[in-house]
Amino acid sequence: MREIIFDTETTGFDPKNGDRMVEIGCIEMVNRVLTGRSYHAYFNPERSMPAEAEAVHGLSDAFLSDKPLFASCAQEFLDFIEDSPMIAHNASFDFNFINHELTLCSHPIVDRSRMVDTVALAKVRHPGAKLSLDALCSRYGIDRSHRTKHGALLDAELLAQVYVELRGGRQIGLELMAEVNEIVVETKVLARRDRPFRQPRPHAATEAELMRHAEFLTSVDAPLWGE
Template identity: 45%
Template structure:
Protein backbone atom coordinates (compact mmCIF):
# COMPACT_ATOMS: atom_id res chain seq x y z
CA UNK A 1 0.00 0.00 0.00
CA UNK A 2 1.60 3.24 -1.18
CA UNK A 3 0.43 6.51 0.33
CA UNK A 4 1.61 10.08 -0.19
CA UNK A 5 1.16 12.56 2.65
CA UNK A 6 0.78 15.94 0.97
CA UNK A 7 0.56 19.62 1.87
CA UNK A 8 0.60 22.88 -0.09
CA UNK A 9 1.11 26.58 0.55
CA UNK A 10 -0.71 29.12 -1.59
CA UNK A 11 -0.95 32.83 -2.43
CA UNK A 12 -4.32 33.09 -0.68
CA UNK A 13 -7.38 31.15 0.43
CA UNK A 14 -9.38 30.58 -2.77
CA UNK A 15 -8.22 29.31 -6.15
CA UNK A 16 -11.54 30.55 -7.59
CA UNK A 17 -10.31 34.10 -7.00
CA UNK A 18 -7.09 33.43 -8.89
CA UNK A 19 -4.94 32.25 -5.99
CA UNK A 20 -2.18 29.79 -6.92
CA UNK A 21 0.01 27.09 -5.40
CA UNK A 22 3.48 28.27 -4.35
CA UNK A 23 4.84 25.23 -2.47
CA UNK A 24 4.19 21.48 -2.53
CA UNK A 25 5.56 19.03 0.03
CA UNK A 26 5.04 15.26 -0.08
CA UNK A 27 6.42 12.30 1.88
CA UNK A 28 5.99 8.64 0.97
CA UNK A 29 4.53 5.86 3.11
CA UNK A 30 4.83 2.26 2.00
CA UNK A 31 2.83 -0.26 4.05
CA UNK A 32 2.56 2.39 6.79
CA UNK A 33 6.32 2.97 6.94
CA UNK A 34 8.12 6.18 6.01
CA UNK A 35 10.44 5.37 3.14
CA UNK A 36 12.55 8.55 3.28
CA UNK A 37 11.45 9.53 -0.24
CA UNK A 38 9.92 12.96 -0.59
CA UNK A 39 8.94 15.56 -3.18
CA UNK A 40 9.38 19.25 -2.38
CA UNK A 41 9.26 22.28 -4.64
CA UNK A 42 8.66 26.02 -4.52
CA UNK A 43 6.68 27.49 -7.42
CA UNK A 44 6.56 30.96 -8.96
CA UNK A 45 2.83 31.75 -9.16
CA UNK A 46 3.19 34.65 -11.56
CA UNK A 47 1.10 36.88 -9.29
CA UNK A 48 1.21 38.58 -5.91
CA UNK A 49 0.86 36.91 -2.51
CA UNK A 50 -1.69 38.10 0.05
CA UNK A 51 -0.13 39.69 3.13
CA UNK A 52 -2.22 37.38 5.35
CA UNK A 53 -0.76 34.36 3.56
CA UNK A 54 2.81 35.63 3.94
CA UNK A 55 2.17 35.99 7.68
CA UNK A 56 1.24 32.29 7.79
CA UNK A 57 4.00 30.72 5.67
CA UNK A 58 6.61 33.48 5.30
CA UNK A 59 7.06 32.92 1.55
CA UNK A 60 7.52 36.17 -0.38
CA UNK A 61 7.31 37.14 -4.06
CA UNK A 62 11.02 37.99 -4.00
CA UNK A 63 11.90 34.50 -2.78
CA UNK A 64 9.82 32.89 -5.55
CA UNK A 65 11.07 35.15 -8.36
CA UNK A 66 13.61 32.62 -9.68
CA UNK A 67 11.55 29.51 -8.96
CA UNK A 68 9.92 27.40 -11.73
CA UNK A 69 6.30 27.79 -12.80
CA UNK A 70 3.88 24.96 -12.21
CA UNK A 71 4.25 23.72 -15.79
CA UNK A 72 7.95 23.22 -15.11
CA UNK A 73 7.41 20.81 -12.20
CA UNK A 74 4.09 19.16 -13.09
CA UNK A 75 5.67 16.07 -14.65
CA UNK A 76 7.80 15.31 -11.60
CA UNK A 77 4.82 15.91 -9.33
CA UNK A 78 2.59 13.56 -11.31
CA UNK A 79 5.25 10.85 -11.33
CA UNK A 80 5.64 11.05 -7.55
CA UNK A 81 1.95 10.84 -6.63
CA UNK A 82 0.66 8.66 -9.46
CA UNK A 83 -1.48 5.65 -8.32
CA UNK A 84 -0.89 6.41 -4.63
CA UNK A 85 -3.52 7.20 -2.01
CA UNK A 86 -3.17 10.80 -0.83
CA UNK A 87 -3.29 11.72 2.87
CA UNK A 88 -4.14 15.41 3.32
CA UNK A 89 -5.31 17.59 6.21
CA UNK A 90 -8.37 19.54 5.05
CA UNK A 91 -8.18 17.79 1.70
CA UNK A 92 -10.74 19.93 -0.13
CA UNK A 93 -8.40 22.94 0.13
CA UNK A 94 -5.27 21.31 -1.31
CA UNK A 95 -7.14 19.17 -3.84
CA UNK A 96 -9.04 22.24 -5.10
CA UNK A 97 -5.83 24.19 -5.63
CA UNK A 98 -3.91 21.34 -7.25
CA UNK A 99 -6.81 20.33 -9.51
CA UNK A 100 -7.03 23.96 -10.65
CA UNK A 101 -3.32 24.01 -11.52
CA UNK A 102 -3.66 20.73 -13.42
CA UNK A 103 -6.76 21.89 -15.29
CA UNK A 104 -5.01 25.12 -16.36
CA UNK A 105 -2.47 22.90 -18.13
CA UNK A 106 -5.04 20.46 -19.50
CA UNK A 107 -3.71 17.64 -17.30
CA UNK A 108 -5.73 14.89 -15.53
CA UNK A 109 -6.96 15.89 -12.07
CA UNK A 110 -6.04 14.07 -8.86
CA UNK A 111 -9.10 11.80 -8.89
CA UNK A 112 -7.77 10.33 -12.14
CA UNK A 113 -4.09 10.46 -11.23
CA UNK A 114 -4.31 8.97 -7.72
CA UNK A 115 -6.02 6.06 -5.99
CA UNK A 116 -8.04 8.17 -3.54
CA UNK A 117 -7.78 10.75 -0.78
CA UNK A 118 -7.85 10.41 3.02
CA UNK A 119 -8.84 13.64 4.81
CA UNK A 120 -7.22 13.61 8.26
CA UNK A 121 -9.22 16.68 9.33
CA UNK A 122 -12.48 14.81 8.75
CA UNK A 123 -11.02 11.72 10.42
CA UNK A 124 -9.94 13.72 13.49
CA UNK A 125 -13.38 15.30 13.88
CA UNK A 126 -15.04 11.90 13.66
CA UNK A 127 -12.67 10.37 16.21
CA UNK A 128 -12.86 13.26 18.70
CA UNK A 129 -16.06 15.28 18.15
CA UNK A 130 -15.94 18.79 19.52
CA UNK A 131 -12.17 18.83 20.03
CA UNK A 132 -9.65 20.98 18.14
CA UNK A 133 -8.48 19.29 14.96
CA UNK A 134 -5.73 21.58 13.66
CA UNK A 135 -2.36 20.03 12.87
CA UNK A 136 -0.84 21.66 15.96
CA UNK A 137 -3.68 20.36 18.16
CA UNK A 138 -3.22 16.83 16.79
CA UNK A 139 0.53 16.99 17.37
CA UNK A 140 -0.21 17.86 21.01
CA UNK A 141 -2.78 15.09 21.32
CA UNK A 142 -0.46 12.42 19.96
CA UNK A 143 2.68 13.85 21.62
CA UNK A 144 4.49 14.62 18.37
CA UNK A 145 7.19 17.28 18.66
CA UNK A 146 6.29 20.29 16.53
CA UNK A 147 8.31 22.89 18.43
CA UNK A 148 10.27 23.74 15.27
CA UNK A 149 7.05 24.70 13.42
CA UNK A 150 7.12 28.48 13.79
CA UNK A 151 5.63 28.99 10.30
CA UNK A 152 3.64 26.75 8.00
CA UNK A 153 5.76 24.93 5.44
CA UNK A 154 4.53 22.30 2.99
CA UNK A 155 7.28 19.71 3.53
CA UNK A 156 7.48 20.20 7.30
CA UNK A 157 3.70 19.99 7.63
CA UNK A 158 3.61 16.85 5.47
CA UNK A 159 6.24 15.22 7.67
CA UNK A 160 4.30 16.10 10.83
CA UNK A 161 1.03 14.97 9.27
CA UNK A 162 2.57 11.61 8.38
CA UNK A 163 3.38 11.01 12.05
CA UNK A 164 -0.09 12.22 13.09
CA UNK A 165 -1.78 9.95 10.55
CA UNK A 166 0.16 6.90 11.72
CA UNK A 167 -0.76 7.71 15.33
CA UNK A 168 -4.43 8.23 14.44
CA UNK A 169 -4.64 4.90 12.63
CA UNK A 170 -2.48 2.88 15.00
CA UNK A 171 -3.82 -0.67 15.20
CA UNK A 172 -4.01 -1.13 11.45
CA UNK A 173 -0.51 -2.63 11.54
CA UNK A 174 -1.87 -5.76 13.24
CA UNK A 175 -4.64 -6.02 10.64
CA UNK A 176 -2.13 -5.80 7.80
CA UNK A 177 0.09 -8.42 9.45
CA UNK A 178 -2.90 -10.72 9.87
CA UNK A 179 -3.84 -10.36 6.22
CA UNK A 180 -0.28 -11.07 5.13
CA UNK A 181 0.17 -14.15 7.31
CA UNK A 182 0.03 -17.50 5.53
CA UNK A 183 -2.68 -19.90 6.73
CA UNK A 184 -1.38 -22.60 9.09
CA UNK A 185 -0.34 -25.77 7.33
CA UNK A 186 -1.97 -29.11 8.14
CA UNK A 187 0.45 -31.94 8.83
CA UNK A 188 -0.24 -35.48 7.78
CA UNK A 189 -1.00 -37.38 4.61
CA UNK A 190 -3.84 -35.63 2.75
CA UNK A 191 -3.56 -37.72 -0.42
CA UNK A 192 -6.35 -40.05 0.60
CA UNK A 193 -5.03 -41.58 3.78
CA UNK A 194 -6.03 -40.52 7.28
CA UNK A 195 -3.94 -38.08 9.24
CA UNK A 196 -3.56 -38.05 12.98
CA UNK A 197 -6.33 -36.25 14.84
CA UNK A 198 -6.50 -35.82 18.59
CA UNK A 199 -9.48 -37.62 20.20
CA UNK A 200 -12.37 -35.38 21.20
CA UNK A 201 -13.36 -35.22 24.83
CA UNK A 202 -17.08 -36.00 25.20
CA UNK A 203 -18.83 -34.94 28.39
CA UNK A 204 -22.19 -36.63 28.95
CA UNK A 205 -24.94 -35.20 31.14
CA UNK A 206 -25.43 -36.74 34.57
CA UNK A 207 -28.77 -38.14 35.78
CA UNK A 208 -29.30 -35.02 37.90
CA UNK A 209 -28.66 -32.74 34.89
CA UNK A 210 -31.05 -34.78 32.71
CA UNK A 211 -33.80 -34.51 35.34
CA UNK A 212 -33.28 -30.74 35.60
CA UNK A 213 -33.44 -30.45 31.81
CA UNK A 214 -36.71 -32.41 31.65
CA UNK A 215 -38.17 -30.20 34.38
CA UNK A 216 -37.36 -27.01 32.44
CA UNK A 217 -38.91 -28.43 29.25
CA UNK A 218 -42.07 -29.39 31.16
CA UNK A 219 -42.37 -25.83 32.51
CA UNK A 220 -41.96 -24.38 28.99
CA UNK A 221 -44.59 -26.77 27.65
CA UNK A 222 -47.05 -25.89 30.41
CA UNK A 223 -46.57 -22.14 29.90
CA UNK A 224 -47.19 -22.51 26.15
CA UNK A 225 -50.20 -24.85 26.35
CA UNK A 226 -48.28 -27.93 25.32
CA UNK A 227 -46.25 -26.20 22.60
CA UNK A 228 -42.53 -26.79 23.07
CA UNK A 229 -40.24 -27.28 20.11
CA UNK A 230 -37.92 -29.54 22.14
CA UNK A 231 -40.71 -31.96 23.05
CA UNK A 232 -42.89 -34.15 20.81
CA UNK A 233 -46.42 -32.69 20.46
CA UNK A 234 -48.97 -33.95 22.94
CA UNK A 235 -51.57 -36.30 21.44
CA UNK A 236 -54.84 -34.58 20.53
CA UNK A 237 -57.79 -35.16 22.85
CA UNK A 238 -60.16 -37.91 21.68
Protein backbone atom coordinates in the same frame (compact mmCIF):
# COMPACT_ATOMS: atom_id res chain seq x y z
CA MET B 1 -0.36 -0.22 0.36
CA ARG B 2 1.24 2.94 -1.02
CA GLU B 3 -0.13 6.32 0.13
CA ILE B 4 0.97 9.92 -0.38
CA ILE B 5 0.79 12.36 2.53
CA PHE B 6 0.93 15.92 1.24
CA ASP B 7 0.41 19.60 1.97
CA THR B 8 0.41 22.83 -0.03
CA GLU B 9 1.08 26.50 0.62
CA THR B 10 -0.73 29.14 -1.41
CA THR B 11 -1.22 32.87 -1.90
CA GLY B 12 -4.71 32.69 -0.42
CA PHE B 13 -7.85 30.64 0.07
CA ASP B 14 -9.50 30.28 -3.33
CA PRO B 15 -7.98 29.62 -6.76
CA LYS B 16 -11.18 30.95 -8.33
CA ASN B 17 -10.18 34.38 -7.01
CA GLY B 18 -6.75 34.19 -8.63
CA ASP B 19 -4.86 32.56 -5.76
CA ARG B 20 -2.06 30.19 -6.73
CA MET B 21 -0.10 27.34 -5.21
CA VAL B 22 3.47 28.28 -4.22
CA GLU B 23 4.74 25.13 -2.48
CA ILE B 24 3.93 21.44 -2.32
CA GLY B 25 5.40 18.71 -0.17
CA CYS B 26 4.63 15.01 -0.67
CA ILE B 27 5.83 12.03 1.37
CA GLU B 28 5.58 8.39 0.36
CA MET B 29 4.26 5.91 2.88
CA VAL B 30 3.94 2.15 2.34
CA ASN B 31 1.93 0.12 4.83
CA ARG B 32 1.86 3.24 7.04
CA VAL B 33 5.64 3.34 7.22
CA LEU B 34 7.64 6.22 5.71
CA THR B 35 9.92 5.07 2.92
CA GLY B 36 12.16 8.15 2.84
CA ARG B 37 10.97 9.16 -0.65
CA SER B 38 9.48 12.63 -1.04
CA TYR B 39 8.65 15.30 -3.58
CA HIS B 40 9.07 18.97 -2.67
CA ALA B 41 8.98 22.10 -4.81
CA TYR B 42 8.39 25.85 -4.71
CA PHE B 43 6.63 27.65 -7.57
CA ASN B 44 6.53 31.16 -8.93
CA PRO B 45 2.83 32.14 -8.65
CA GLU B 46 3.10 34.88 -11.28
CA ARG B 47 1.43 37.29 -8.91
CA SER B 48 2.26 39.17 -5.72
CA MET B 49 2.14 37.53 -2.32
CA PRO B 50 -0.43 39.02 0.08
CA ALA B 51 1.05 40.05 3.42
CA GLU B 52 -1.44 37.86 5.30
CA ALA B 53 -0.32 34.75 3.42
CA GLU B 54 3.37 35.56 3.79
CA ALA B 55 2.87 35.88 7.54
CA VAL B 56 1.63 32.27 7.62
CA HIS B 57 4.31 30.53 5.53
CA GLY B 58 7.06 33.14 5.16
CA LEU B 59 7.34 32.81 1.36
CA SER B 60 8.02 36.24 -0.10
CA ASP B 61 7.89 37.60 -3.64
CA ALA B 62 11.69 37.86 -3.63
CA PHE B 63 12.12 34.22 -2.57
CA LEU B 64 9.67 32.91 -5.18
CA SER B 65 10.81 35.14 -8.04
CA ASP B 66 13.37 32.65 -9.41
CA LYS B 67 11.35 29.49 -8.75
CA PRO B 68 9.91 27.48 -11.67
CA LEU B 69 6.31 27.65 -12.82
CA PHE B 70 4.13 24.73 -11.78
CA ALA B 71 3.62 23.85 -15.44
CA SER B 72 7.29 22.93 -15.80
CA CYS B 73 7.08 20.55 -12.80
CA ALA B 74 3.58 19.13 -13.28
CA GLN B 75 4.64 15.87 -14.92
CA GLU B 76 7.32 15.25 -12.29
CA PHE B 77 4.66 15.73 -9.61
CA LEU B 78 2.22 13.36 -11.35
CA ASP B 79 4.95 10.75 -11.81
CA PHE B 80 5.65 10.83 -8.09
CA ILE B 81 2.07 10.51 -6.85
CA GLU B 82 1.15 7.83 -9.45
CA ASP B 83 -2.34 6.51 -8.67
CA SER B 84 -1.90 6.32 -4.90
CA PRO B 85 -4.42 7.64 -2.36
CA MET B 86 -3.69 11.28 -1.38
CA ILE B 87 -3.93 12.21 2.29
CA ALA B 88 -4.10 15.84 3.46
CA HIS B 89 -5.48 17.89 6.34
CA ASN B 90 -8.61 19.64 5.07
CA ALA B 91 -7.90 17.84 1.82
CA SER B 92 -10.51 19.58 -0.34
CA PHE B 93 -8.55 22.84 0.02
CA ASP B 94 -5.35 21.24 -1.30
CA PHE B 95 -7.15 19.31 -4.03
CA ASN B 96 -8.76 22.52 -5.28
CA PHE B 97 -5.37 24.16 -5.76
CA ILE B 98 -3.63 21.11 -7.24
CA ASN B 99 -6.40 20.52 -9.77
CA HIS B 100 -6.58 24.23 -10.62
CA GLU B 101 -2.86 24.26 -11.40
CA LEU B 102 -3.10 21.04 -13.41
CA THR B 103 -5.99 22.47 -15.42
CA LEU B 104 -4.07 25.66 -16.19
CA CYS B 105 -1.31 23.63 -17.82
CA SER B 106 -3.65 21.17 -19.56
CA HIS B 107 -2.83 18.12 -17.42
CA PRO B 108 -5.46 15.67 -16.16
CA ILE B 109 -6.73 16.49 -12.69
CA VAL B 110 -6.36 14.20 -9.67
CA ASP B 111 -9.61 12.30 -9.10
CA ARG B 112 -11.22 13.18 -5.79
CA SER B 113 -11.99 9.53 -5.15
CA ARG B 114 -8.33 9.29 -4.13
CA MET B 115 -8.75 12.00 -1.49
CA VAL B 116 -8.45 11.15 2.21
CA ASP B 117 -9.14 14.01 4.62
CA THR B 118 -7.54 13.71 8.05
CA VAL B 119 -9.92 16.35 9.43
CA ALA B 120 -12.83 14.02 8.64
CA LEU B 121 -10.98 11.10 10.25
CA ALA B 122 -10.26 13.17 13.36
CA LYS B 123 -13.93 14.23 13.69
CA VAL B 124 -14.93 10.58 13.90
CA ARG B 125 -12.16 9.60 16.30
CA HIS B 126 -12.29 12.71 18.51
CA PRO B 127 -15.77 14.27 18.25
CA GLY B 128 -15.96 17.77 19.73
CA ALA B 129 -12.18 18.13 20.07
CA LYS B 130 -9.91 20.65 18.35
CA LEU B 131 -8.91 19.32 14.95
CA SER B 132 -6.05 21.57 13.83
CA LEU B 133 -2.74 19.94 12.97
CA ASP B 134 -1.18 21.57 16.03
CA ALA B 135 -3.96 20.26 18.29
CA LEU B 136 -3.64 16.72 16.95
CA CYS B 137 0.13 16.78 17.33
CA SER B 138 -0.35 17.78 20.98
CA ARG B 139 -2.92 15.04 21.52
CA TYR B 140 -0.58 12.36 20.16
CA GLY B 141 2.64 13.72 21.67
CA ILE B 142 4.21 14.56 18.30
CA ASP B 143 7.07 17.07 18.56
CA ARG B 144 6.40 20.21 16.50
CA SER B 145 8.81 22.55 18.30
CA HIS B 146 10.66 23.16 15.02
CA ARG B 147 7.49 24.39 13.29
CA THR B 148 7.73 28.18 13.58
CA LYS B 149 5.80 28.76 10.32
CA HIS B 150 3.73 26.62 7.99
CA GLY B 151 5.74 24.68 5.42
CA ALA B 152 4.38 22.12 2.98
CA LEU B 153 7.03 19.43 3.51
CA LEU B 154 7.30 19.96 7.26
CA ASP B 155 3.53 19.86 7.69
CA ALA B 156 3.34 16.71 5.57
CA GLU B 157 5.92 15.07 7.83
CA LEU B 158 3.89 15.96 10.93
CA LEU B 159 0.66 14.89 9.27
CA ALA B 160 2.14 11.50 8.40
CA GLN B 161 2.61 10.81 12.11
CA VAL B 162 -0.88 12.07 12.92
CA TYR B 163 -2.38 9.95 10.14
CA VAL B 164 -0.84 6.76 11.51
CA GLU B 165 -2.36 7.54 14.92
CA LEU B 166 -5.77 8.34 13.42
CA ARG B 167 -5.71 4.98 11.68
CA GLY B 168 -5.10 3.26 15.00
CA GLY B 169 -1.33 3.27 15.23
CA ARG B 170 0.86 0.61 13.62
CA GLN B 171 -2.12 -1.62 12.95
CA ILE B 172 -0.57 -3.38 9.97
CA GLY B 173 2.35 -4.45 12.14
CA LEU B 174 -0.07 -5.65 14.82
CA GLU B 175 -2.07 -7.58 12.26
CA LEU B 176 1.11 -9.30 11.13
CA MET B 177 1.88 -10.21 14.75
CA ALA B 178 -1.64 -11.62 15.10
CA GLU B 179 -1.04 -13.82 12.07
CA VAL B 180 2.23 -15.04 13.59
CA ASN B 181 0.46 -15.81 16.89
CA GLU B 182 -2.25 -17.72 15.01
CA ILE B 183 0.40 -19.85 13.33
CA VAL B 184 2.05 -20.54 16.70
CA VAL B 185 -1.28 -21.54 18.28
CA GLU B 186 -2.10 -23.80 15.32
CA THR B 187 1.32 -25.43 15.63
CA LYS B 188 0.70 -26.10 19.33
CA VAL B 189 -2.70 -27.65 18.60
CA LEU B 190 -1.17 -29.92 15.97
CA ALA B 191 1.55 -30.91 18.41
CA ARG B 192 -1.06 -31.90 21.00
CA ARG B 193 -2.88 -34.01 18.42
CA ASP B 194 0.32 -36.01 17.91
CA ARG B 195 0.50 -37.04 21.58
CA PRO B 196 -0.52 -40.64 22.55
CA PHE B 197 -4.10 -41.03 23.78
CA ARG B 198 -4.52 -41.36 27.56
CA GLN B 199 -7.59 -42.71 29.30
CA PRO B 200 -9.30 -40.10 31.53
CA ARG B 201 -8.44 -40.43 35.19
CA PRO B 202 -11.30 -41.03 37.68
CA HIS B 203 -12.23 -37.88 39.59
CA ALA B 204 -15.20 -38.97 41.76
CA ALA B 205 -14.64 -39.64 45.50
CA THR B 206 -14.39 -43.28 46.56
CA GLU B 207 -16.78 -44.86 49.11
CA ALA B 208 -14.06 -44.78 51.77
CA GLU B 209 -13.37 -41.08 51.13
CA LEU B 210 -17.09 -40.26 51.45
CA MET B 211 -17.27 -42.08 54.79
CA ARG B 212 -14.24 -40.23 56.15
CA HIS B 213 -15.74 -36.92 55.07
CA ALA B 214 -19.06 -37.67 56.78
CA GLU B 215 -17.21 -38.61 59.97
CA PHE B 216 -15.29 -35.34 59.86
CA LEU B 217 -18.51 -33.30 59.56
CA THR B 218 -19.88 -34.81 62.78
CA SER B 219 -16.88 -33.41 64.65
CA VAL B 220 -17.56 -29.80 63.63
CA ASP B 221 -19.29 -27.75 66.38
CA ALA B 222 -22.18 -25.47 65.29
CA PRO B 223 -21.56 -25.74 61.56
CA LEU B 224 -22.76 -22.81 59.44
CA TRP B 225 -24.57 -25.13 57.06
CA GLY B 226 -26.71 -26.32 59.90
CA GLU B 227 -28.24 -22.88 60.66
